[in-house]
Amino acid sequence: MPLGGCPRVFSSLARLALPVVLLVGLTAAAQPPEGLRGRELKRRRVSLSVATADNPVELHVAPGYLTALEFDSPVDRDAVVLGDPGGRLALFEVNGRSIVLKPAMDLGPGRGVELTVPFADGAAPARVVFSLVTHPSEVDAQVMVSRLPRTADALQAELDEVRAACAAKDAELEALRTRNVASGPAGMILAGLLGEEGFRVGRTDALGTGEGLKPEAVVTYLASGWGAVALWVRNTGSEPWTPVEARLSVAVSGDRVNVLAVRMKEPRIEPGGAARVVVETGAPTWPEGAALRLELRDKQGRRRLLIPGFAF
Numbered sequence: 111m112p113l114g115g116c117p118r119v120f121s122s123l124a125r126l127a128l129p130v131v132l133l134v135g136l137t138a139a140a141q142p143p144e145g146l147r148g149r150e151l152k153r154r155r156v157s158l159s160v161a162t163a164d165n166p167v168e169l170h171v172a173p174g175y176l177t178a179l180e181f182d183s184p185v186d187r188d189a190v191v192l193g194d195p196g197g198r199l200a201l202f203e204v205n206g207r208s209i210v211l212k213p214a215m216d217l218g219p220g221r222g223v224e225l226t227v228p229f230a231d232g233a234a235p236a237r238v239v240f241s242l243v244t245h246p247s248e249v250d251a252q253v254m255v256s257r258l259p260r261t262a263d264a265l266q267a268e269l270d271e272v273r274a275a276c277a278a279k280d281a282e283l284e285a286l287r288t289r290n291v292a293s294g295p296a297g298m299i300l301a302g303l304l305g306e307e308g309f310r311v312g313r314t315d316a317l318g319t320g321e322g323l324k325p326e327a328v329v330t331y332l333a334s335g336w337g338a339v340a341l342w343v344r345n346t347g348s349e350p351w352t353p354v355e356a357r358l359s360v361a362v363s364g365d366r367v368n369v370l371a372v373r374m375k376e377p378r379i380e381p382g383g384a385a386r387v388v389v390e391t392g393a394p395t396w397p398e399g400a401a402l403r404l405e406l407r408d409k410q411g412r413r414r415l416l417i418p419g420f421a422f
């Protein structure tokens with residue numbers, strides 16, 4: 111059955127959960143201390159084969175966060191090897207079908223710790239090698255490692271997940287198509303993006319932090335079917351900067367706001383230069399007058415600009 115506009119991509123996996131006690135503990139412990147929050151927690155599936163057995167699997171880990179590896183076949187606990195001569199892991203526990211770890215410090219790009227996990231059943235592939243590295247914006251909190259044939263239940267669960275992901279992407283695509291058709295005031299009215307109440311404009315002084323980036327005035331636009339934030343950004347660093355990702359959330363609750371696009375006229379902001387960055391959202395879902403938090407990132411996630419509080 112076709113799945114909307116999404117490609118048919120299915121990863122090999124098997125569903126084998128940890129005991130309930132470990133899963134409950136992971137849910138509670140995966141939340142870092144208040145001062146360390148900011149990375150997005152990821153749930154991944156890794157499928158192993160004989161052809162790819164010697165290729166290290168990169169895992170994103172970070173200090174203050176737990177990463178749990180779940181295996182669908184028994185692990186040879188005594189043969190697990192962690193290449194960490196510097197003691198960069200604060201926690202490392204190996205069980206029969208799981209491994210839980212937590213770094214003591216950022217591992218940094220190019221400084222990954224290698225983890226070799228042999229299996230105890232003699233089947234192929236005989237082992238899996240992980241490369242533990244630190245990513246600036248995300249952490250692999252739960253990683254399910256599969257090397258056994260998939261069951262019908264596992265395939266159905268995977269299909270359900272793909273359908274859900276496709277439905278979300280199709281909704282975003284439809285919103286973008288609507289905005290593409292709605293060019294100019296007439297198009298916005300016909301598309302239902304501009305109602306009888308029109309739209310409101312607000313302006314505030316920008317207070318924010320960034321690596322060689324300085325925000326200036328923030329202008330907000332709000333209508334019944336859309337919202338937009340426009341701000342001037344000055345590049346005080348030594349390298350060009352292009353924002354490609356925006357994360358908008360309610361400052362108090364942390365609830366995410368759906369961002370449709372990040373746009374600039376210029377391809378990049380040169381050192382010493384400034385440009386206007388516009389962030390488009392869908393229909394407002396946040397409480398009226400609520401303080402919002404905006405974070406802009408470049409493609410590599412190395413330089414970000416944070417506006418901790420503003421309101422529409």
